[in-house]
Amino acid sequence: MLAIERKNEILAILQKEQRVLVSELSQKYEVTEETIRRDLEKLEKEGFVKKTYGGAVLNTNTNIDLPLRIREKTNKKEKQIIAKMVSNLIDDGDTIMLDSSSTSLMIARNLKQLKNLTVITNSVEVLLELAGNKGITVISTGGTLRDSTMSLVGRNAERTLQNFNVDKVVLSCKGVSIDKGITESNEAETEIKSRMRECAKMMILAIDSSKFDFISFVTAMDFRKGDIVVTDVMPDEKWLKYFEEKGVQVVVG
Known part of the structure; x- marks a missing residue:
């Protein structure tokens, strides 16, 4: 080895x-x-x-980003369950955005049977995964490559995103907190996710149960009415109450 x-x-x-x-x-x-x-x-x-x-x-530390290859192996079973549930929320003909998370890569693998789907992403791995699928139009944000996450970030990527309006955005994150909302470990990634959120009618947040009650380095956004949270384990009572008050739907595997 x-x-x-x-x-x-x-x-x-x-x-x-x-x-x-x-x-x-x-x-x-x-x-x-x-x-x-x-x-x-x-x-x-x-x-x-x-x-x-x-x-x-x-x-x-809240600003540490592990390499994508390592994150892919972490909670893999849970992410696969989440990915399948998220794919069931995507329909033929949808226009969607996918971020550069390891969960999004697994979701991409579950979208290949859909028809007339348009996917806009800043993930190099998602671009490669969906390349050659006749039923899917894949659009890259362009931008500056972050080696550790294999993601495209920066002003060029953000400007590209501003040109589009999509049905759904699928995001993941480093942590969610009732006090701080949805948090990330990196400012550049946060900007991209925020831009994606603004371009979409609906956000689907795909997170495994380890992300609850964890606060990362940068506050990215808050939950809004109509958002959907997809996770592997039913959140505890305080979270269910919080989501009900926010008008957020919870889907559990």
């Missing part, structure tokens, strides 16, 4: 379990403990982890 592959696997384990031990990783990958320590040092320099005695913990 290449060092970069091992690092990515370690990061995926951290994303799921929050902490790792050097001794356990050494045995798992059949390398020396010193090799694992070097891996963890590199991940710490990149801002993803914090080293501890005998191991490391995930850096949970």
